Amino acid sequence: MRLFFLLSLTLILFTACSTTTYNKSISKGKIDNPDIVITSIDKQFTLQGEFTSPFQSSTRYNSLQMPDKDLVNAYRNALHKGAQHVRIQLPSEKEAFYGVLALDKADQDGMGPGVKSYKIIIPQPYINAAKEGKISVVYEYYKLKNDGMIDVSDIKERSWILWLSDKDVFQ
Numbered sequence: 001m002r003l004f005f006l007l008s009l010t011l012i013l014f015t016a017c018s019t020t021t022y023n024k025s026i027s028k029g030k031i032d033n034p035d036i037v038i039t040s041i042d043k044q045f046t047l048q049g050e051f052t053s054p055f056q057s058s059t060r061y062n063s064l065q066m067p068d069k070d071l072v073n074a075y076r077n078a079l080h081k082g083a084q085h086v087r088i089q090l091p092s093e094k095e096a097f098y099g100v101l102a103l104d105k106a107d108q109d110g111m112g113p114g115v116k117s118y119k120i121i122i123p124q125p126y127i128n129a130a131k132e133g134k135i136s137v138v139y140e141y142y143k144l145k146n147d148g149m150i151d152v153s154d155i156k157e158r159s160w161i162l163w164l165s166d167k168d169v170f171q
Contacts (some may be wrong), residue, residue, distance in 0.1 A: 011147060024106040027053050035091035036122060037154030038101060038162075040084050055116065057082035060093045071137050075100040075163040075170055085163075085170055090127055098132060099164040107144060107157055114142030114159040122162065133167040146161040 031038065038047040045054035059078045066074060066118045079085065083102035090097060106115035112120065122138055130136035141156040163170065 013017070023108050024110065024115055025053075025056060026103070026106055026115065026118055028044070028116075029053055029103070029120060029160075031081060032119060032121040033091065035044065036120075037089040038099075038120075039087050039089075041044060041086060045084075047120075051101050055082060055103060057084075057088045057104050059083060059102045059104055059158075061161065062155050068137075071139075071161070072135050072163070075135070078102045078163075079170070088122070088162075088164055090122065092124065092127060093166075095166065095167050096165045098168040098170055099162055100159040100170050102158075104124050104159055104161075106142065106159055109145045109152075110142045110149065110157060110159075111145050112142045114140050114157075120160060120162065126164070130164045133165060133169055135163055135165045135169060138162050138164070 029047070034049045036048070039045070040054075041050070047054070051086050057078065058075070060072065060081075061074060075083070078100055081102075083100050086099045086154045088099050088102045089095040097145060103118060119140060121140075126136045139158045139161040142159055144152040144157065146152055146156055
């Protein structure tokens with residue numbers, strides 16, 4: 001009986017201290033450059049300028065679980081968690097790029113504009129880095145509110161992630 005009580009108490013402690021609950025849907029977004037067009041490979045959606053989110057993925061990659069340097073190869077797992085295989089038409093490039101786009105829900109304790117809407121920005125250095133079959137990754141971070149029990153100030157959640165390359169390496 002005592003063992004059962006200790007196990008129950010331990011289980012309650014570990015489940016009650018969980019800091020991440022992804023339940024805030026993000027329904028709107030904007031691609032910063034109106035000349036950039038993102039289209040799903042299966043042509044189910046096209047995003048340009050302001051958009052309504054056509055899907056919600058569940059990649060759940062925060063900065064403690066997955067450092068930036070490890071994110072490059074995470075697109076395979078993201079595809080299994082609802083991210084979409086896309087083509088990206090960039091105004092600076094003649095040929096469209098390929099990519100994987102994750103549009104995640106936000107953590108209930110998330111703060112800042114990244115939990116209200118997606119703002120997709122693809123800087124030119126990331127485009128340049130995605131040539132010759134190399135993969136470049138862009139994303140948006142948001143921070144978490146401290147709940148007083150656990151310091152979460154170092155955790156950065158990603159609301160959206162875009163893996164891109166000039167070759168279709170994402171199949």
